Amino acid sequence: HLARVEGIALFMQPVQDFTVEDRVSRTQYQYTLEDADSEELNRWVPKLVEALQALPELRDVSSDQQDRGMASMLVIDRNTASRMGITPQVIVDTLYDSFGQRQVSTMFTQLNQYRVVLEVMPEFQQGPQSLQFLDVRSLSGGQVPLSVFTQVTETNAPLLVSRQGQFPAVTLSFNLAPGGSLGDAVTAIERATREIDLPPSIRGSFQGTAQAFQTSLANEPWLILAALVTVYIVLGILYESYIHPLTILSTLPSAGVGALLALMLFRTEFSVIALIGIILLIGIVKKNAIMMIDFALEAERKEGKRPEQAIYEACLLRFRPIMMTTMAALLGALPLALSTGVGSELRRPLGIAIVGGLIVSQILTLYTTPVVYLAFDRLARRIGEPRSSTTSRESIDTSSA
Structure with a gap:
């Protein structure tokens, strides 16, 4: 109402x-x-x-601007005040003596001490009209009414600065x-x-x-780039290949696209919390791709299978572990996306980003990862990338036989 x-x-x-x-x-x-x-x-x-x-x-x-307050401004006619022998400092001292609670002395007793404060009587502190009763001492010692050389004007003033x-x-x-x-x-x-x-x-x-959003956007690209470079280096050392780490990293864009589409579908803003959800997706989706590519490379190098046969068996045998990992993460994030309790609006972008990214990445990567793997494998053979030591020994034994 x-x-x-x-x-x-x-x-x-x-x-x-x-x-x-x-x-x-x-x-x-x-x-x-x-x-x-x-x-x-x-x-x-x-x-x-x-x-x-x-x-x-x-x-x-x-x-938060509050400019509808009222203030009284004392405007001094400096020429008139100067002719009467009154300086601005004398006017300031007079006003402070009247309304500034100036401490002029201290009274001591056997038990306590009391400060003596100089000010006008309370009935002359109720409004600007009290200024007309004030007199100012000139240099000659005479008393001059304050209203003779000043004028009180009312103006707007902020209530809060x-x-x-x-x-x-x-x-x-x-x-x-x-x-x-x-x-x-x-x-x-x-x-x-x-x-x-x-x-x-x-x-x-x-x-x-x-402000936190701007700061995170300024630093996040470099952090994500550093994370991707670190993951690439570790996977390159693990698989002894420059190409196949890119196969694993190729699954990450689908997760980001899925998270953004989910946020747009549910009309949720892309906040810092949603960005954290996308970072979590990088680890989950990358793990699923590693389970598939690791099995394919092992079958190709140790068992001597062709790349098409190796990636086909990897898709069949690793489908259940990949689905288990994805469903565990998805079901864990689903309460965040559907919650309606107190503070749920803070955590909901995290859940929506994770659920949307996992669904889209799971649908796409099961079909695109084998294709990317075969394409990069042909590229590796074309540029003459050295095979692993196991494959080299097997080729030597085969030629000798």
Whole structure:
């Protein structure tokens, strides 16, 4: 019912046991603007909020800027005050004596001590109208009413001034549109800041989950590349081949494609948790390919079978272990993908990515792995890749006989 009340913007967000955000926000993602000039920052924040609200990738765009407070500003007529022998410092001291709770003395007793604070009577502290009763001492010693050379004006002032890195900052909050991804939202926000020609003095940065997503995207390609290179080197040493490790690594793209298709089908964003699921898929799918290729190479090298016959027997004999490994991982991830309890929205992308990747990779790799194996085997023979020591000894014994 609150959403139907005019003037109320209702935002609802589940409470998580584990969160990446470092500040309280109305929505799931944050984008912070900071500037040394608070007035410039306050002028540009509404413009950026309006631009972000027009983006189809975002929903519930808002800011923590609260600029509807009222403040009284004391404007000094410096020329008049100077003619009367009153300096700005005298005015500041008078106002501080009246409202600043200046400690002027300390009273000591046998049991305690008491600070003496100078201020005006409480009835003269209720509003700006009390300033008209103040007098300021001039250099000549006379008392001059404050209202003679000052004027009180009311203006808007922020109710809250947030700071980040010692600079005034405003945080913009947003949610993703249904079916949208965080990567598309980040790109759209960066494009909007360029289109409105945001001044270079205003610095924008993502916070919380969006910041973690950007950081992970910046480092993840290098980590995945390092993992693939390490796996290739280990498999190359294990199988004494430069070619067949590529046969095993050729099964990985199908897992990534399956995970992305599953996320798109269930309209789930590609988050850091989903990326972790894809990394898990690399190990599971690679293990299935190793079981098949390892058996085929052993049959080809030790038993002297032709590549077609070796990979055919590997598919038949390793089908059950491969299915057992895949089903164990798939059934383990299925509760994550189907859960609806508290905090399930944090773990659901992980389960969907694993289930989708395993299903697609299992369907494709059972048919594509033998084809890739035979193609790379012919390529290895064509470029003259040296065979294993076992195969070499068998060929020598055959020729001698």
